[in-house]
Amino acid sequence: NQSNFSQRFSELDIINSGNVENLEVAWIYNSGDGTGQIQSNPIVVNDKIITPTPGHNIVAIDSKSGEEIWRFKPKSNFPAQRGLVYWKGNSISKPGIFFSDQSGLYKLNIINGKLDHSFGDKGFIKTNLSKTAPLILGDKLIISTFAPSIDIIDINSGNISWKFFL
Numbered sequence: 001n002q003s004n005f006s007q008r009f010s011e012l013d014i015i016n017s018g019n020v021e022n023l024e025v026a027w028i029y030n031s032g033d034g035t036g037q038i039q040s041n042p043i044v045v046n047d048k049i050i051t052p053t054p055g056h057n058i059v060a061i062d063s064k065s066g067e068e069i070w071r072f073k074p075k076s077n078f079p080a081q082r083g084l085v086y087w088k089g090n091s092i093s094k095p096g097i098f099f100s101d102q103s104g105l106y107k108l109n110i111i112n113g114k115l116d117h118s119f120g121d122k123g124f125i126k127t128n129l130s131k132t133a134p135l136i137l138g139d140k141l142i143i144s145t146f147a148p149s150i151d152i153i154d155i156n157s158g159n160i161s162w163k164f165f166l
Helices: none
Strands: 044-045 050-051 058-062 068-072 085-087 097-101 104-108 122-125 133-135 140-145 147-154 159-165
Touching: 085 133, 122 140
Parallel strands: none
Antiparallel strands: 044 050, 050 058, 058 068, 085 097, 097 104, 104 122, 133 140, 140 147, 147 159
């Protein structure tokens, strides 16, 4: 289960303390684009694992085969440093992946990893530096920035609804 409040857990009990030692490696993914650390939790959507890489890309990996499906290179380094979030879409906007980097907020198409041009300025809006995963509440995206501010953004258009400076 997952929520738009960065709460991710599974209610499945197929793996438990009685059988965990019998697990085997199904596949290993290597991004091949750098070394270092990732400070983000991947998300799983429609059998795709969406995660940043050490080489500062966002990738979708087939959860069954480990094959890379798509790769996106943002404008600056450290995309989705603290996380990304999935939007199921509504009657106005398509499903997508939202994340921040040092330059702003992005919305990617979940199927092909390309910018969703219906959001903001062709899939991107300039914001102050944010290292946290966006939060979705209704039809609003909430991000905290190093301005310091809390920005409330319309999830359908990418327009900033309001900003609160701390």
